Amino acid sequence: MKKQTGKKGHILVIEDDPISRNILANIFDNEGYTVSEADDGVKGLEKMRAELPDLVCLDVVLPRLSGFEVCRMARKDMQLAPIPILMVTSLDKKEDIIKGLKSGANDYISKPFTPAEVMARARVNLEQKFFLDKLKDRTKKFRMAYEVMETTTSSLDLKRILFILVEKIAEALAAERCSIVVVEGNWREDNNGMKGTVLVSHEDPGLNELTIDLSKYPELLEAFRTGSVVLVEDVNTDPLMKDVRDKIIPLGYQSILAAPLAYRGEIMGALLLRSARSGKSFTEEEIAIARLIAGASTNALKNASLYQALESRTLRVEKLNEALIKVNQELEELNNIKSEFVSTVSHELRTPLTSIIGFSELMAEEQVGPLTKDQKEYTRQILRKGKDLLALINDILDTGRIEAGKIACRFRATNLTDVVNAVLSSTRHVTGSEPVIQLDLSDDLPEIEADSDKVIQILSNLVTNALKFSPEGTPIIISAKPIEGRRETDHSNLLQISVADQGIGIPANLLQKVFEQFFQVDQGASRTHPGAGLGLFISKSMVELHGGKIWVNSIHGRGSTFHFTLPISQG
Numbered sequence: 184m185k186k187q188t189g190k191k192g193h194i195l196v197i198e199d200d201p202i203s204r205n206i207l208a209n210i211f212d213n214e215g216y217t218v219s220e221a222d223d224g225v226k227g228l229e230k231m232r233a234e235l236p237d238l239v240c241l242d243v244v245l246p247r248l249s250g251f252e253v254c255r256m257a258r259k260d261m262q263l264a265p266i267p268i269l270m271v272t273s274l275d276k277k278e279d280i281i282k283g284l285k286s287g288a289n290d291y292i293s294k295p296f297t298p299a300e301v302m303a304r305a306r307v308n309l310e311q312k313f314f315l316d317k318l319k320d321r322t323k324k325f326r327m328a329y330e331v332m333e334t335t336t337s338s339l340d341l342k343r344i345l346f347i348l349v350e351k352i353a354e355a356l357a358a359e360r361c362s363i364v365v366v367e368g369n370w371r372e373d374n375n376g377m378k379g380t381v382l383v384s385h386e387d388p389g390l391n392e393l394t395i396d397l398s399k400y401p402e403l404l405e406a407f408r409t410g411s412v413v414l415v416e417d418v419n420t421d422p423l424m425k426d427v428r429d430k431i432i433p434l435g436y437q438s439i440l441a442a443p444l445a446y447r448g449e450i451m452g453a454l455l456l457r458s459a460r461s462g463k464s465f466t467e468e469e470i471a472i473a474r475l476i477a478g479a480s481t482n483a484l485k486n487a488s489l490y491q492a493l494e495s496r497t498l499r500v501e502k503l504n505e506a507l508i509k510v511n512q513e514l515e516e517l518n519n520i521k522s523e524f525v526s527t528v529s530h531e532l533r534t535p536l537t538s539i540i541g542f543s544e545l546m547a548e549e550q551v552g553p554l555t556k557d558q559k560e561y562t563r564q565i566l567r568k569g570k571d572l573l574a575l576i577n578d579i580l581d582t583g584r585i586e587a588g589k590i591a592c593r594f595r596a597t598n599l600t601d602v603v604n605a606v607l608s609s610t611r612h613v614t615g616s617e618p619v620i621q622l623d624l625s626d627d628l629p630e631i632e633a634d635s636d637k638v639i640q641i642l643s644n645l646v647t648n649a650l651k652f653s654p655e656g657t658p659i660i661i662s663a664k665p666i667e668g669r670r671e672t673d674h675s676n677l678l679q680i681s682v683a684d685q686g687i688g689i690p691a692n693l694l695q696k697v698f699e700q701f702f703q704v705d706q707g708a709s710r711t712h713p714g715a716g717l718g719l720f721i722s723k724s725m726v727e728l729h730g731g732k733i734w735v736n737s738i739h740g741r742g743s744t745f746h747f748t749l750p751i752s753q754g
């Protein structure tokens with residue numbers, strides 16, 4: 184990189200004759216240029232490479248490497264090619280001038296020369312060189328702006344866009360610090376206590392959303408308020424900075440540029456540039472570039488931030504979903520283990536229980552010898568409790584099978600009167616005493632296509648409940664009638680069976696819950712009725728296996744009526 188001289192430009196004089204070299208050097212020096220010298224072609228070329236001067240004055244006749252050679256070699260070198268070369272020739276050697284121009288020299292001066300002539304030639308060539316430099320610099324900056332725009336439109340990674348943006352801007356505009364600050368929420372005129380977030384800063388790639396108090400950044404507030412670029416040329420003198428000067432001056436910044444980022448007229452934040460260039464602020468051109476980049480990036484920024492918000496929300500939902508699936512799998516596994524355990528234990532219990540029931544039945548019927556009155560009563564108790572326990576175990580096993588989807592129906596022509604009779608005889612067993620059961624079976628009851636064992640189980644559950652939850656002696660009514668099914672079901676003809684009691688009833692808000700597993704209206708420890716809350720769940724599942732429905736009407740304290748339907752045919 185060329186060193187900054189602070190002078191008008193840098194001229195290299197390559198001349199072996201010390202007198203001519205001195206004269207030329209003096210002419211340039213008097214005009215305020217920085218001058219360096221070389222006395223042969225090789226050294227001259229070396230100095231050109233090392234110093235990258237703005238102009239070279241090159242003698243034709245030189246030791247080691249002629250002026251023409253130096254010229255030719257410089258033109259082939261990418262870095263040296265743009266440096267203008269003035270050939271120094273003798274007036275009487277016209278062919279040297281032509282040869283020099285052919286080797287790539289830009290102009291010539293003929294010996295003997297006057298200072299005015301030398302300066303006139305030098306100035307023209309220097310101006311051209313400076314103009315070209317400026318053009319190149321501008322092209323570089325606009326190329327950078329184009330690259331930034333391209334990045335911002337092709338990438339949706341917010342942090343990446345922002346970092347490339349600030350990096351390029353800082354490089355192009357030679358800023359010590361380039362950051363992007365966004366305002367939290369909507370920008371308001373009454374900006375009291377408003378906070379901003381520095382999203383990225385080019386000198387700190389690891390910066391993670393630094394919160395700042397906007398009242399300490401008057402240039403940002405001004406840019407937000409006016410919606411236009413704010414330039415603080417000199418923090419030492421600009422009145423805008425009066426309250427914060429003491430804090431900023433020690434940081435070494437000379438000028439500040441804040442370009443607002445606005446999306447559809449709404450301020451989102453600003454591009455903040457700080458420079459330490461002493462005595463030199465941001466140029467018009469640099470301000471234009473900053474404005475251009477800020478404008479071009481805002482759309483992309485908005486898109487990227489929207490996209491990122493969406494992406495992180497989707498990601499959160501996905502993660503949550505994954506966690507739920509995992510928990511679900513674990514629960515399913517646990518459930519399977521539980522079901523297996525319950526099923527195994529139940530089977531193990533059922534075998535000895537069958538013996539208990541069988542033997543106590545034999546004893547109660549005095550088939551193995553006469554019993555005393557008390558012995559008979561106790562044996563009956565054993566038998567009854569044994570049967571209760573067996574029913575409970577059977578319910579648990581059925582529930583397990585229903586959950587595993589392992590229960591199937593064997594449909595056969597079924598006579599409902601037979602079903603009712605079977606239920607009545609088993610109910611007598613359960614209660615021990617004669618229950619008051621009334622029948623209201625319609626005369627035209629058709630045979631139905633059903634799994635009779637399951638229908639017996641359903642009806643038996645309902646009748647047992649009706650007896651369990653009614654005062655002793657109050658009547659239970661079993662009724663059945665054919666009804667027209669609803670159109671949307673496949674089965675247009677149904678049989679509706681109902682069990683009505685005048686018992687304790689069910690509170691209105693729990694009418695649906697009674698069909699859930701393990702649900703009991705009275706769940707307290709002082710519960711007076713035996714059971715595990717599985718009967719209605721099993722009944723509902725079995726009704727549904729037939730393609731029917733089950734529901735309950737009840738008045739709390741007055742009694743309940745459970746209804747269920749069964750399709751007459753399973754076709």
Ligand code: ADP
Pocket residue numbers: 644648649652684686687688689697702703704705713714715716717718719720743
């Ligand atoms: P269980 O009878 O073994 O508790 P069920 O599933 O058969 O289980 O019944 C669930 C609950 O519904 C019962 O505990 C009871 O609270 C309520 N219930 C069922 N039938 C009746 C009824 N006829 N009258 C009042 N409550 C009932």
